[in-house]
Structures are given as structure tokens and as C-alpha cells.
Amino acid sequence: MTIALRRSRAGGPVALLAVLVGLLLLLIPGTAVASGGLDDASASLKQGKVYVDPAMTSRFSQAQADALTKTIKDADKAIFVAVVPDSPQYPAKSVFQDLRTKVGFAGAYAVWRGNQFDVRADRGALNAQTAHNYAQAAFDSHHGDINGTLTDFVTNAAPKVSGHAPGGDSKFSAALIIVPLVLLALVGVGIFLLVRRSRKRKAEQRAAELRALRTVVDEDITAFGEELERLDFNPGAPGADDAQRADYTRALDAYETAKRSMDAATKPEDVTAVTTALEDGRFSLATLAARRDGRPLPDRRPPCFFDPRHGPSTQDARWAPAGGAAREVPVCAADAQRLASGLDPAIRTVQTDQGPQPYWDAGPAYGPWAGGYFGGYGSGLLPGLLVGTMLGSVFSGPSAYGYGGGGFDGGGYDGGGFGGGHERAEGGDFTGGDFNSNDFGGFDGGGGDFGGGGDFGGDFGGGGGDW
Known part of the structure; x- marks a missing residue:
């Protein structure tokens, strides 16, 4: 049974690795055989590759497509x-609108379809007339x-196109996305485990x-209860x-409140x-x-x-802790x-790992205890009384245990937003399906049907176009 359990535990990471490798093989370009169509075309264009439908490879080879892809990448x-x-x-x-929607990036889209050629572009990437002029020429x-x-x-046309090419090396773009995500996930798991362990230790x-x-507090409550009995x-x-x-009632109420709170x-x-x-x-007892x-x-x-069990102080007296500077402290008549x-x-002492110690040298845990007794008399009282002691370091900043420290006001994060009209998207901006469809007509006989004898739409001899 033990051997089976060990194999099962070892098999988990191996199975996960196999799944990840499988995903990498599926997503890295070139591992699947293209069958043609808008989905295959848009997938290649997203990767920065010139797309050639299998039916057109006899007229435009993959080697030529690769060379043109390099030219586009070099131009960025x-x-x-x-x-x-x-x-x-x-x-x-x-076809233009379909490709633009599926690819999702603003830019200039050049399509050779059968014997026709035309170009459509987002307005922020390339002027429409400029695109037509270069395409016609x-x-x-x-x-x-x-x-x-x-x-x-x-x-x-490349020098006229605004913005930069989206993505990176098409052969490794998917891997460059997935591998960092996997690494981030591993780092996240490690951080989670460290944080959980840290929180557990802190809780303990x-x-x-x-x-x-x-x-200590039970001793204080008991002492106060004995005062009430006497x-x-x-x-x-x-x-x-x-x-x-009224004084007596307030004292009794305080006693009950202390017990319930504890x-x-x-x-x-x-x-x-x-x-x-x-x-x-x-x-209240002193007033009574x-x-x-x-x-x-x-x-x-x-x-x-x-x-503090001695009750309210009656005066201030000069006193210095061992090895510390003298300061005025509130004291009862007997002290x-x-x-x-x-x-x-x-002096009130409490038990520590080093034996009985004055409460101000017993560690930061006594901050809330002291804060309840002295915190109602101004935020500067305790730090001044405890300067030079172990507990004094707790009250030297705003993070004191339950005493005088303000809360963290981080405010609201105003990270801004992504906006702007889709008509002004610059080349390389990802807009998804949010673009001006009027810029992406088709091969409709009036918009650049170069190969079929259509009207290109520009008066080349009469001063038309982007000249």
C-alpha cells in the first residue's frame, strides 16, 4: 500500500507536466496542419505571419511568405x-471585416484574393487613400x-503605417506567453505557502x-473584584x-465589562x-x-x-529605569x-522566559495591556513614560498594539483606464472587434477590384489620391 501511495504522489507532477507539454505543442505555431479558412488565416496573422491558403501555395510559396514575413517584422x-x-x-x-474582427489588432490589412488585390486599414494606422494608392501602384x-x-x-507602405507590429517571434510567441505564466503560477504557489506558514507562525x-x-489580566480582574468585596x-x-x-454602580459595571471582555x-x-x-x-472607587x-x-x-492595580496616581515623581534616563511618571501615594x-x-512584574520581569521589559505583547490603562490620557503619555524600555519601542511608531496608532489610509487606487475611440486606434493596438467597420469593406467592384477591371476609386490623372 505504501508503494502505491508513493507512485500516486509522484505521478501527479508528471501528469501535470505532460498536460503542459501537450498544451505547448498545441499552441506553438507550426505544430498543426492548416486546413484553410478565416480561422486559420486569423491565427497566422495574430502570430505576425503572412498567411497563405493551401490552395494558393502554387502561386505564392511558403518560402516567399516567410521572406515577406521577415520584411514586415524588420519594418516593425x-x-x-x-x-x-x-x-x-x-x-x-x-473578408476584410472578418479578418480584422478575428485578428483584433489595428493595422493595415492587405489581401490577395484569387486574382484581386486590395488593402483596408484602421484610420489611426494608415490613411485609406494612401493605402489604396500604394496597393494600386x-x-x-x-x-x-x-x-x-x-x-x-x-x-x-510600411514607412506610412503608424504604430508597431503586435507580438514577437511567431515561432515562440505562445511559448513565451505560457512559460512565464507557468513560472508565475509556481512562484505564486511558493509565495502562498510561505505566507500561509508565516501566518500560522504569527497566529501561534x-x-x-x-x-x-x-x-496577568485575570490577576488584575481578581484584584479589582477583591477591592469591591472589601x-x-x-x-x-x-x-x-x-x-x-452612581460611583458604586459604575465600578460594578466596569468589573462586569472587564470579565465579559476577557x-x-x-x-x-x-x-x-x-x-x-x-x-x-x-x-470610580477613588471618587466614591x-x-x-x-x-x-x-x-x-x-x-x-x-x-496600575495601585489605583489612580496622586502625583508625578522623578524615576529612571535601570540604565535609562530619568523621567516624570505618575505614581500612587505609597510609591x-x-x-x-x-x-x-x-513594581508590577510578569512571568517571562527569563523569569519575572517588570511589565515594561516583558515584550511587545503587553502593549495592549498598558494601552488600556494609560491610552486615555493622550497619545504621547506612554511613549514618554516607557522610553528606553523594551515596551517603549512598541509605542515609538504608529503600529503600536492597540494604542494610539492611526489606521493605514491607502486611499483608492486610481489606475486610470483604457479609452479612446476605436477609430483612432494606432497600428498594433489590440481592439478586438471594436473598430470602424466602414473602413473594412470587401471586394465589391467599387473598392479596388484591381484584377477584375473594377474602378479603383481614385483619379490618378486628375489630382486625386494622397499626393
Whole structure:
């Protein structure tokens, strides 16, 4: 069974390669036998080749067609030449329009049909009268010699044709399209796999960060819940007023919001909502305590920098982290007293791979946690407090975890559009079936029926034409 599985897996790429090779063989010019008709003619013209219907090879050989193809390619002009029989496969009245529609490129279309020769062109590629003039002159100069007539026309008309020949080397044009597409597909698959692996690693890292944050935040929620339990306040007591009850209600609501937000958290950024609620709840408790004691209501200040569980700060104090510059930080009354006495403040530490560390040296995962506590006091507060610490580098740019960073406003991509009327398409422009059909009449007895004695439509002796 194992051997069979290995053969099956190995056979997949081989089968795919076989399919691709088959497509290449089908699409590379020259691998199929032409049977004649508008489809074969347009396929050759798209590849930049002079087309010769099998019924006309006795009068215009493939070698002559190849030589004329080279002449057109060397001139790099959008000139399309077909040699076809007087046959219903190539309707006299619509052969030009049919070929132009199927080929899809703007340019000059020269068609030798049976014993007739004429040229039609998009207006942006070659003036109609100029095309007729060169066609008439070439036809009159070579008396039924197809090779001479076509070579004469191409040589003289090419300098007048606007634009460049579409496509490249006809022998390899299909391969040059398919091979890059295959390579792009392989590169795309490789990029997809790398991106998927990168996303998986990032998702695993963020999940690990959330687990670490959950431990810390659960401790914060528990500490706040214990404060509520220790609070000796009865909303229905005679001394309680509406303002006190409102403070107490806000504290309880904050506690419930923090618990719900933490339960719903799926990524580190979600922790910001939890610590924001806890910070608001602790300020409500501080306000309630001031009302009950008859003291002035506290100003809204950031929580204690050293440990937000200490509650709102009461003042700013000068402090410097190990090896860092001194800065003013908001501190609670107890930590202010410690600093004034020359003691270390009661710093909140969290568990890391290197053991317990101050939260500001525990890594970028604590950005959302700190942002919730301090983010409501201006976007410049945290970067200033944390400068020189590991967490400070997170807040030095606009991409901080859940804090102060603006979103990316890439705007709308205005790539412009492809426009312009089809009548002005320059030679070599691909327009598909969008062209002026009035420029592409047929062999209808009045538009250049050179071989049948028709009226060419130009007064060569009376100053007509493009002279």
C-alpha cells in the first residue's frame, strides 16, 4: 500500500507536466496542419505571419511568405497580409471585416484574393487613400505576380503605417506567453505557502501572547473584584446619596465589562478593552471614597505607573529605569513615599522566559495591556513614560498594539483606464472587434477590384489620391 501511495504522489507532477507539454505543442505555431479558412488565416496573422491558403501555395510559396514575413517584422509595422483563393471561405464582401474582427489588432490589412488585390486599414494606422494608392501602384507594376505585388506594397507602405507590429517571434510567441505564466503560477504557489506558514507562525505566537496576557489580566480582574468585596458600602444605607450610588454602580459595571471582555478576547489587542474598564472602575472607587470621606473629588489622572492595580496616581515623581534616563511618571501615594525615602517602588512584574520581569521589559505583547490603562490620557503619555524600555519601542511608531496608532489610509487606487475611440486606434493596438467597420469593406467592384477591371476609386490623372 505504501508503494502505491508513493507512485500516486509522484505521478501527479508528471501528469501535470505532460498536460503542459501537450498544451505547448498545441499552441506553438507550426505544430498543426492548416486546413484553410478565416480561422486559420486569423491565427497566422495574430502570430505576425503572412498567411497563405493551401490552395494558393502554387502561386505564392511558403518560402516567399516567410521572406515577406521577415520584411514586415524588420519594418516593425502592423501590416497583415493574406493570400487566399476566390472562394466562399473568404466572402468577397466581408473578408476584410472578418479578418480584422478575428485578428483584433489595428493595422493595415492587405489581401490577395484569387486574382484581386486590395488593402483596408484602421484610420489611426494608415490613411485609406494612401493605402489604396500604394496597393494600386504595386498591383499595376507586377501584372499578377503575387510575390512582387505584396513585396512592393509592404516595402513602400510600411514607412506610412503608424504604430508597431503586435507580438514577437511567431515561432515562440505562445511559448513565451505560457512559460512565464507557468513560472508565475509556481512562484505564486511558493509565495502562498510561505505566507500561509508565516501566518500560522504569527497566529501561534499571538495565541501564546494572549495566554500570557490572560494570566496577568485575570490577576488584575481578581484584584479589582477583591477591592469591591472589601468595600464597606451599602447603597441603601441612610448616609448614601445618589452620587455615591452612581460611583458604586459604575465600578460594578466596569468589573462586569472587564470579565465579559476577557472571556470574549481572541487576540492580544482585545485586552485593551479589559484594562480600560478596570482603569475606569478604579477611578470610580477613588471618587466614591472621596465622597464618603468628605474630601475634594480627585482629578482624573493616569493609574500608578509602577502597578496600575495601585489605583489612580496622586502625583508625578522623578524615576529612571535601570540604565535609562530619568523621567516624570505618575505614581500612587505609597510609591511616592517609597521613592522619597530612597526605596524601590512596588513594581508590577510578569512571568517571562527569563523569569519575572517588570511589565515594561516583558515584550511587545503587553502593549495592549498598558494601552488600556494609560491610552486615555493622550497619545504621547506612554511613549514618554516607557522610553528606553523594551515596551517603549512598541509605542515609538504608529503600529503600536492597540494604542494610539492611526489606521493605514491607502486611499483608492486610481489606475486610470483604457479609452479612446476605436477609430483612432494606432497600428498594433489590440481592439478586438471594436473598430470602424466602414473602413473594412470587401471586394465589391467599387473598392479596388484591381484584377477584375473594377474602378479603383481614385483619379490618378486628375489630382486625386494622397499626393
